[in-house]
Amino acid sequence: MTAVQKRIIMNRIALGFSTLSAIIALAFLFWILAVLVMKGVNALNWNIFIFEGAPPGYAESGLKHALVGQLILVGLATGIGVPLGILAGTYLSEYGKNSKLAHTIRDISDIMMSSPSIVIGAFVYAIIVMPMGHFSAWAGAIALAIIMIPIILRTTDDMLQLVPQTLREAAFALGAPKYKVILSVVYRGAKAGILTGVLLGIARVAGETAPLLFTSFNDNFFTTDLNEAMPSLTVTMFNYAISPYEDWQQLGWAAAFILSLFILGLNIVGRLILFAGKRK
Amino acid sequence: MASIIDIKTECALHVRDFEFTYKGATAPSLKKVTMPIAKHSITALIGPSGCGKTTLLRSFNRMHDLYPGNTYAGEISFEGRNILDPKEDLIHLRTKIGMIFQKPTAFPMSIFDNVAYGLRLQGIKNKTELEGRVEKALEDAAIWKEVKDRLKHDANGLSGGQQQRLCIARAIAVEPEVLLFDEPTSALDPISTQGIERLVIELKEKVSIIIVTHNMQQAARVSDYTGFMYLGELIELGETENLFVTPKEKLTQEYITGKFG
Numbered sequence: 001m002t003a004v005q006k007r008i009i010m011n012r013i014a015l016g017f018s019t020l021s022a023i024i025a026l027a028f029l030f031w032i033l034a035v036l037v038m039k040g041v042n043a044l045n046w047n048i049f050i051f052e053g054a055p056p057g058y059a060e061s062g063l064k065h066a067l068v069g070q071l072i073l074v075g076l077a078t079g080i081g082v083p084l085g086i087l088a089g090t091y092l093s094e095y096g097k098n099s100k101l102a103h104t105i106r107d108i109s110d111i112m113m114s115s116p117s118i119v120i121g122a123f124v125y126a127i128i129v130m131p132m133g134h135f136s137a138w139a140g141a142i143a144l145a146i147i148m149i150p151i152i153l154r155t156t157d158d159m160l161q162l163v164p165q166t167l168r169e170a171a172f173a174l175g176a177p178k179y180k181v182i183l184s185v186v187y188r189g190a191k192a193g194i195l196t197g198v199l200l201g202i203a204r205v206a207g208e209t210a211p212l213l214f215t216s217f218n219d220n221f222f223t224t225d226l227n228e229a230m231p232s233l234t235v236t237m238f239n240y241a242i243s244p245y246e247d248w249q250q251l252g253w254a255a256a257f258i259l260s261l262f263i264l265g266l267n268i269v270g271r272l273i274l275f276a277g278k279r280k
Numbered sequence: 281m282a283s284i285i286d287i288k289t290e291c292a293l294h295v296r297d298f299e300f301t302y303k304g305a306t307a308p309s310l311k312k313v314t315m316p317i318a319k320h321s322i323t324a325l326i327g328p329s330g331c332g333k334t335t336l337l338r339s340f341n342r343m344h345d346l347y348p349g350n351t352y353a354g355e356i357s358f359e360g361r362n363i364l365d366p367k368e369d370l371i372h373l374r375t376k377i378g379m380i381f382q383k384p385t386a387f388p389m390s391i392f393d394n395v396a397y398g399l400r401l402q403g404i405k406n407k408t409e410l411e412g413r414v415e416k417a418l419e420d421a422a423i424w425k426e427v428k429d430r431l432k433h434d435a436n437g438l439s440g441g442q443q444q445r446l447c448i449a450r451a452i453a454v455e456p457e458v459l460l461f462d463e464p465t466s467a468l469d470p471i472s473t474q475g476i477e478r479l480v481i482e483l484k485e486k487v488s489i490i491i492v493t494h495n496m497q498q499a500a501r502v503s504d505y506t507g508f509m510y511l512g513e514l515i516e517l518g519e520t521e522n523l524f525v526t527p528k529e530k531l532t533q534e535y536i537t538g539k540f541g
Binding site: 167168173174175176185188189 | 379381389402447454
């Protein structure tokens with residue numbers, strides 16, 4: 001066997017192994033999705049969107065309470081987390097730059113990004129739920145916002161730094177004050193990237209269960225009162241899935257399917273925006 | 281000793297004993313530069329890389345102030361005051377002394393909004409006035425015919441040469457007294473370069489122009505006065521024709537004949 005033949009065989013073996021590994025890794029993903037779609041689609045019906053939670057055995061039971069609760073929690077978290085994240089990211093990129101404070105904030109934010117979400121839940125439990133004496137939607141939303149902030153802060157920081165410095169200088173050279181340079185030129189240049197970061201941040205917290213367990217807790221009934229425990233798709237799913245009742249388990253599958261669809265949608269839209277922004 | 285000609289006509293700017301030191305540097309990057317800039321003329325700054333010509337140019341609109349820690353000494357007088365004064369209103373100064381950069385810097389917005397940017401900063405909101413001044417600026421920058429049907433389009437869709445003329449339109453829309461050009465054609469093809477050079481010559485009727493260029497031919501083609509800089513000093517300032525034909529300083533002669541660069 002010549003050296004060239006040997007190399008061709010080695011190449012084929014290596015290629016075979018890496019292809020196999022990729023297939024195995026992706027197979028699990030598709031397996032999960034397939035099970036989710038099959039079970040989820042079967043469990044879907046209109047009642048889910050019309051009725052709230054009911055004891056097991058009732059035909060008129062649904063997920064309306066959890067769907068609305070989920071939207072309220074994620075919406076509130078977005079309302080708190082997005083402005084804070086974007087403003088903090090703006091500070092890092094436009095004001096702090098390479099200062100010690102900016103580096104410290106970046107490091108801490110990276111640590112926060114990888115800290116277990118249940119720890120954030122425990123923190124909010126200690127500083128909000130305990131003093132208030134009860135669970136609340138506010139506590140849940142704040143926990144989610146805390147998880148969201150470092151993601152949006154880092155994306156904003158990175159995206160703003162991609163805007164060429166000469167663009168800023170050109171705006172300054174026309175006599176623009178700094179805040180106007182940031183608002184009208186820098187943000188515009190980084191628009192697509194920041195929006196993508198926001199969507200990915202929302203998608204990240206929309207699937208959180210642990211921090212909600214002891215902040216917004218759960219409720220089997222429809223509520224819009226932000227000062228009370230509020231149901232969410234994730235915690236509802238958890239409760240229904242571990243229950244021994246067949247119909248509750250079905251609702252759990254439906255919740256899992258809807259939630260996955262929502263997060264998948266956010267991710268796809270986020271990527272499309274980034275792609276469209278890059279092509280221009 | 282440097283050879284600086286005395287400009288008989290009115291001066292737009294006058295640099296006296298100007299020194300500039302970058303943050304953390306031990307020695308100044310510009311040393312005792314004294315230089316008159318004639319009004320309604322084109323003054324070119326030439327010299328090898330690192331000689332300080334861009335540093336000098338960026339001092340005229342105090343661009344260095346965007347990065348803290350740099351220090352100025354001496355005087356640059358403009359409209360009867362020293363613009364190096366810490367109390368100088370930089371926003372006002374920069375509307376009077378505009379700048380064109382090496383790479384085109386079209387903002388990520390429409391062609392119209394790009395040109396209207398400086399005007400809106402000055403508080404002009406009236407639509408008719410804005411439209412009129414944008415059109416005039418684009419016409420003066422010799423780009424009106426090419427863009428008049430797509431004013432609402434994204435400015436980044438224009439070619440490099442068009443973007444550079446758009447930036448010139450944006451700068452002249454606010455009617456500055458002085459325009460600073462920092463190697464405005466080094467990122468452009470020869471035909472676009474020709475267009476920009478023609479435009480620069482036309483513009484001197486309205487504004488005083490200082491242009492930094494790596495290209496000696498360009499300096500010879502467009503400028504009325506040329507300053508040769510070397511290692512942070514202004515070695516010679518003369519009428520362009522005289523400087524290139526009969527330089528007074530040995531260094532200038534060596535540079536323009538290509539002995540070093």
